Amino acid sequence: MLRIYNTLTNKKEEFTPIEPGKVKMYVCGMTVYDLCHLGHARVLVVFDMVVRYLRSAGYDVTYIRNITDIDDKIIQRANENNEDFSVLTARFIEAMHEDAKALNILPPDEEPKATAYMGDIIKMVADLIERGYAYAGDNGDVYYSVNKFETYGKLSGKKLEDLRSGERVAVDVNKSDPLDFVLWKSAKPDEPSWDSPWGKGRPGWHIECSAMSTCCLGNHFDIHGGGQDLQFPHHENEIAQSEAATGEKFVNYWMHNGFVRVDDEKMSKSLGNFFTIREVLKEYRAEEIRYFILASHYRSPLNYADTLLDAAQSSLARLYTSLRGIEIGCCELDAESVARFNDAMNEDFNTAEALAVLFDLANKINKTRDSDPEATMTYAATLKHLGGVLGLLEDNPDEFFKSSVGSAEAAGAENIDRLVGERLQAKKDKNWQRADEIRDELRLEGIELEDNGAQTSWRRV
């Protein structure tokens, strides 16, 4: 039985889908005005893992991850670049897709863009006004009236009076309450805009997600995810909007992943302490980043450091090493390992413990390798299968080890093979000096040789 930590109740709860066997899940995606950094990578990987596991558990999952392609930062950045905002967003959407692909993220079933849902957004704003939850200011902005929604604060555990005492926002004269947030923003002369009953403008950020999620999944769906920082105000406001507009419960399970940190501080654009995904890909394989993210529980903070990526690299190499040279042909799996793996994943997606099962399998493969080929095959098939549930170990081991990392200048494979061949001859001739010379030379280029019997394999480290 799967249990999920629900941010709404701050407890682990048994997961029961609205419709048996089906899961409808929405995750807040990127605002596309810049390259994705490791914090974004974490959201992508974490919820990709969730989807993969739910599917492996037999659920029919509909996964929606939106793209925010109109907002203040996008407009500002487009102005700075002196280009149309849609040119800017198209470029960063493409970059995001490249990063996601590298990280072995399965594409979501739908990837709605805010600009393509303008009609639905405007309708939802109009519904909110009609139902008395929103009002238009004199300047053409439309605001959500926070105190009209009785349970405002239920997700983040905040009370209106606490929010007021901590008020840090400059007071806007058009709002009747400083806590009210904008649903529709009137456009300044040169800004991109859409026609609406309140004049030309664009949607507020929160309403986009309410409109896109309910359009794609219905008024009431199972799981809504995103980074911890979206819990308030973004997701709180989504609840207020959607439940007020539809009169139905919005979401059953809220999932929030923890931050990526640098030196114990949140990695973020505003702090400037971020590493983009493609920056890190110059030094490490994408799968190593994925492993690094999955080695911690999704709700824990995750510190970023080179040394930790190095450790991830070594760990992943251990798993791939165990699979090397095994042609997986059978489909029989080791039931005990599968059960342990599922038990771990059923406890709120405990990937760290699930990975421990993979390492135990690697150990079993290495142990039985020479004595019991049948057992080895079963363990290897299990390792490969369970790795796949996490989106790992899908490469051919030899290709994994021979693939060059990032943009590093790598010696050509043919050249390496030639030197390896030369060394084998030297070994045959008992010319140890020459053999070691070649090995040392290759080691300097990051190539590690491994002799086994009459054969020698190599890998990049």
Next chain:
RNA sequence: GGCGGAAUAGCAAAGUGGCUAUGCAGUGGAUUGCAAAUCCAUCUACCUCGGUUCGACUCCGGGUUCCGCCUCCA
């Protein structure tokens, strides 16, 4: 100030009222021409102070430190 989360060995990171987590690194051994990989063994733990208990790292209470949200943010 309000709300929430976290403190585990050299570094990461799970978990449990009494039984080896796991990975990386270290040490000893096996293997190897020597290495690497692998196998076996092994050293380093549970922030602090009280309490409950036959027994607590694990439960309860106080404290300390750190982080996040309360403003755009994954």
